[in-house]
Amino acid sequence: MHPILTAKNLSRHFNSLKAVDGIGFSVAKGECFGFLGPNGAGKTTTIKMIYGVLPPSGGELHIFDLPVQERLREIKRRLGVVMQKDILEETVSAWDNMLMQGRYYGFDKKYIHERGKYLLEMLALLDRADEPVFHYSGGMKRRLSIAKGLLNEPELLLLDEPTTGLDPQARHLLWAKLGEIKKKGTSILLTTHYMHEAEFLCDRLVVIDHGKIIAEGTPKGLVEKYGCKNLEEVFLELTGRDLRE
Ligand SMILES: Nc1ncnc2c1ncn2[C@@H]1O[C@H](COP(=O)(O)OP(=O)(O)O)[C@@H](O)[C@H]1O
Numbered sequence: 001m002h003p004i005l006t007a008k009n010l011s012r013h014f015n016s017l018k019a020v021d022g023i024g025f026s027v028a029k030g031e032c033f034g035f036l037g038p039n040g041a042g043k044t045t046t047i048k049m050i051y052g053v054l055p056p057s058g059g060e061l062h063i064f065d066l067p068v069q070e071r072l073r074e075i076k077r078r079l080g081v082v083m084q085k086d087i088l089e090e091t092v093s094a095w096d097n098m099l100m101q102g103r104y105y106g107f108d109k110k111y112i113h114e115r116g117k118y119l120l121e122m123l124a125l126l127d128r129a130d131e132p133v134f135h136y137s138g139g140m141k142r143r144l145s146i147a148k149g150l151l152n153e154p155e156l157l158l159l160d161e162p163t164t165g166l167d168p169q170a171r172h173l174l175w176a177k178l179g180e181i182k183k184k185g186t187s188i189l190l191t192t193h194y195m196h197e198a199e200f201l202c203d204r205l206v207v208i209d210h211g212k213i214i215a216e217g218t219p220k221g222l223v224e225k226y227g228c229k230n231l232e233e234v235f236l237e238l239t240g241r242d243l244r245e
């Protein structure tokens, strides 16, 4: 299938540090594609280049067949992004957060209300959507960030470590919700350092370490290729290190 995102020899240096060091990958429409790697691997740097907030030091990046730097405005309208740290207005309600997001895009109130209601319901927030966000648990805040990220009906949703810091119950609920979002046709690119998350959610993934892709495939294919029981062992096999360290 024709990819909706293609990166070729993409890199980003910070002075002498090669945070992302010549990576290539593509994301197909409708799939959930994972970036699996330890802290400092270059995951957030890659997401930031995709979202256009960080210019690459080299290589090519196309989203929806458009070059990212040159066509950023168009691309951004078709992307949803949820960064590692929730960016929410805590003193006001979930509804007000959705309204602010909608205004940023220039949507009218009717649209924001209809789409907002649908998303808050889907993400199990509607019954508490009038409460100020500082009342919310970490899982609820994360789900609200995702609702905000979906307000513009993005074709591709970027999620940077969506479940880091959440308890197991909140993590499982979020996995179920991401499954629903994917089923409705949204392509997803997510980063994680949880191997179970990658195994559970991703159709395909790359394993990234020190800014380089060290393996790629389907979760099952990688486990089979390296003769391992799970992705945890694959990472250990490839690097001699434990991903959780
Ligand atoms: N703005 C920056 N200036 C200097 N170094 C940075 C900057 N952003 C990230 N880095 C470094 O780049 C490497 C990759 O970081 P990052 O992409 O955040 O990793 P990850 O998200 O996989 O944990 C790390 O060594 C980090 O310290």
Ligand SMILES: [Mg+2]
Residues within 6 Å of the ligand: 043, 044, 045, 084, 160, 161
């Ligand atoms: Mg990160």
